[in-house]
Amino acid sequence: MSEQSAQREDKGEQSAHRALGLTDREFDLICEKMGREPNGVELAMFSLLWSEHCAYKHSRKLLKKLPTEGPRVVMGPGENAGAVDIGNGFSVAFKVESHNHPSAVEPFQGAATGVGGILRDVIALGARPIAILDSLRFGEPDTERTHYLVDGVVRGIGHYGNSMGIPTVGGEIYFEPPYEQNPLVNAMCVGLARTDEMVRAAAAGAGNKVVLFGSLTGRDGIGGASVLASAELDEGDDAKRPTVQIGDPFEESKLLECCQELLAEDLLVSLQDLGAAGLTSSAGEMASAGGTGIDIDVGLVPLREADMEPFEIMVSESQERMLAVVEPGKVEQVLALCTKWQTASAVIGEVTDSGTFRILKDGETVGEIRVEDLVDGCPLYDLDPGDPGEWTYPNRETIPADASASDIALALLASPSIASKRWAFEQYDSIVGSRTAHRAGAADAAVLNIPESGRAIAVAIDGNGRRVACDPYQGTIEATLECAANLAVVGAEPLGVTNCLNFGNPEKPTVAWQLGRSIDGLAEACRALEAPVVGGNVSLYNETPQGPIYPTPVVGMVGELPDASRVAGEPWREGDAIALVGPFDPSLAGSELEKQRGQLGKGLPEFEIAPVRQAIELVREAVRSGSIRTATDVSDGGIATALAELAIGSGVGCDAHLTALLAKRDCSAEDALFGEGPGGFILAGEEAGLEKLGGRGVEIEVIGEVRGNEVIVTASDRRVEILVSEAEAAFESLEERIESDQAGITH
Amino acid sequence: MKWGVLQFPGSCDERDALNACQIAATALGSEGGSGSLPRLVWHEETDLSDVDGIVVPGGFSYGDYLRAGAIARFSPAMTAVAEFAAAGGPVLGICNGFQVLCESGLLPGALLTNEKTRFICRQGELIVGEAQSPFLSGYEAGQRISIPFKHQSGRFFAPADLLEEIESNNQVAFRYAPGQNPNGSLNDIAGVTNEAGNVIGLMPHPEHAVEAFAGSTDGLALFQGPAIAATGAVA
Amino acid sequence: MIQARVLIRPKEGILDAQGKAVEGALPALGFSGIEHVRIGRIVELEADSTDQLEELCEKLLANPLIEDYEIETVSG
Amino acid sequence: MIQARVLIRPKEGILDAQGKAVEGALPALGFSGIEHVRIGRIVELEADSTDQLEELCEKLLANPLIEDYEIETVSG
């Protein structure tokens, strides 16, 4: 403890900084940098920019390990979103972000504003959003609370995306006990832009004006900073500071069109969205990136509530706002376009060359901080990792140990994490924009037509927290490979990666270990795939008194393919041959079946990445060449589940034998039927087409035929034998289980 | 034939509609230079003299606040559309556009929140109705077509006497195929016309069924209808 | 300034989907003896005069085909 | 039977997106002199007694995080 803080301790001083989440050491450092104690406005600003959320103080050092460069990268980490070149003068911008905590408090608005926020990051680059994906985690769907959360989150995502006219084309939902109190809501946005029209966030040009436009600024999200409120306002008036922010997609829709028109008319020097920490972070980061100073006069900010204090205006997190730097001569045109789009706007300040962030109120200085101190001054911490050595999460048995193979298959199909999510994705507009060639549910990755580049892109999002909990390093590699595999089955090649790292409290050794190992795995897998990480987000402290969530890195990937009409994922047909492709070595470790048996433990089998990558490439080429009809990767629930899902999708059964696999891998019959692991694909089509794929160094084995109305999968003495209709009933059973007790009640 | 597609603050499917108009024109070989390219019509515009047909597109005009279509119908462009329609001009309302046309009295009935209150988006089938409308000239009455449904307030409602009138005047343009009514619409009605037949509205989205990659092209004929009716061209 | 409150309700005989959803949720949440739930909208506003209110309701706030409205002026 | 009417409004300080959009659109629609538009919901129902009403509002009808509610019983 420093001398200063020791003194404060002695005096028993009420320290606002602690209430604001700054440590004594951090506060001392701020005083040292400023040469004085910060006033209330300054302290509020520091406390937010030096928070975990903005400063990445526990993760930034680790993130440096990620490969971020590649020939197609147009914008990498550091910008509002990453972007990759897709040819013909166009780029695709994308990013995934979490809104976990707000969604736990108010699922509908939390999820809606999460979507709104990630859209603005993409809009800020000058891109038009063309797709949304969502990655969700909840507790088991057996409690009223989980029903309420799922219902609200799914409606919230749909509400925002649908109203904005941006299709939600893919995503995933897992149900696992560790998310019961701490659900995860990650949303990814993909946007399209002309490469030479993209804008950066960096402020430039002293004398240029700073324009705030969009929604009015209210007391949203001031929460923690309210300890700074003057006594006058604090008199029992906490109710005035809403803890929940309301998303207004109508406002954002106008904001999007307005931004697009402002950029098309070449009226902006730079553009930035207002997210966490509102004006403080957006103006501060603009100035920091541009190496400039900035003056903001809070008296000029259009307000929703008349009597807001300067600090409130500076940290307000009201949604649907953007900040732009504009040359003085263009200000009038900018404001006129804002009026056309019925969105409020005002010049609220100016770019300076002072290197300081000055806050004024009606011309009078009320705060002054060196931009560098505010944006880059926060100390970065090393973590103190410790391998827990054993499984630390709960286990519970939901399937009897002696269940038959057919009963297991049905239980797996009905398990909430595997079962059809139709109930959710039918609440999303997946087709607006006229690009969606493969909708959610139709294929493992969504395919979007891009006539602008004469090609198509594929997008996918993946992350299996349970497997990452078993082994953070390998689990994260698997998630990344699965994403690439999902792209491969629609014929796409990865261009770039985004990620959202959802973890518990990094100050705990176990979580620190999970985070470090997971990032190592992500880096390794991305290097192996030559897919650079162009952006992402970190969400820490996802835990409750019951413990941390599963470590959950969510990987989003964008790939390209030559032709949207050459996409496998068609239903298979009677008479097709079925092949198992790839170095798949199934194991029950970390699998859905092991979970249902309550036998989860630490560790996943090791594997080599190179042969998996080879299999991914073979499948991609096969799909592109049109030599196969159907392709899917083997994932949750193993081969039997993958085959059953294909049968459900087409209404035609199959007869498959896993004899060769048993012999080659020396695994048990159960491993073969239900085991999981990377590197397995099921392909189907004309036998001749499948045979052509042989002899290229990738294992391929014809395992059966498409026929009849039963799914039959035999592995020595164990056999799954179920009617396609039974399988379908199990697969479609989630709706009934999840349908909220408050179904359809909108607030 | 040149289309104008209305754009309100909050419209979403206007570019899709524009795209569909373009594809329809190209397919009919009637794409006569840039003069006939479909264009967006800003909600404040009042001069529609350069267009031969109007699409009021889907989306969430004014956020669907208050009531879907309630605010948009007051726009200057809608006043012009009412005159355009009164003069016999072809007007197509899709989803939110259908709601706007009902709110403004150009079409009979109203659209209520789906029976299950949720937004739904799925491919579904419609049966073409008996209505006499240039928009239907590319279809046969009774034909089954595949068109995506996507909306939250699509439950067609009319008081009994009005419903009776709509039915007896043959103003039903489309019905949901048996068992596929996604929202509780009366008589499975998915779309209606005005008495004259030149104004049509439907909840499903034909503009999302005009290209093969989307899985169906059954919506194309709707955009070709007026041109087919006018010229006797064959789709 | 007049403070007005406009109550807008679904017309009698029209299925009120929201109201029905609430009724459907009641038993599971342990509420009994509650019936005939109808959900409408309330619009509160301040107006210069009452003249416009009627027109505002007729034309914009309510759709007479499906909704009834009632104006309560709070102060004159 | 008690006839109850619950008025539910966005809390003070919370963005009322609907009210704001309607208010913003009014001048263009030809309505002038109308201000402070707030839009909420009204739930009307019949109940055996008033006992459960408070709880019903908290749990189901309103979202206490973002909405205030007010119960009016019309007849007893």
Ligand SMILES: Nc1ncnc2c1ncn2[C@@H]1O[C@H](COP(=O)(O)OP(=O)(O)O)[C@@H](O)[C@H]1O
């Ligand atoms: N896990 C990660 N991987 C790569 N880049 C990351 C990751 N987390 C954050 N970043 C990058 O750090 C920058 C700051 O992120 P964030 O604070 O979420 O941005 P914003 O304020 O624009 O929402 C962004 O450029 C983001 O892409």
Ligand SMILES: [Mg+2]
């Ligand atoms: Mg940003």
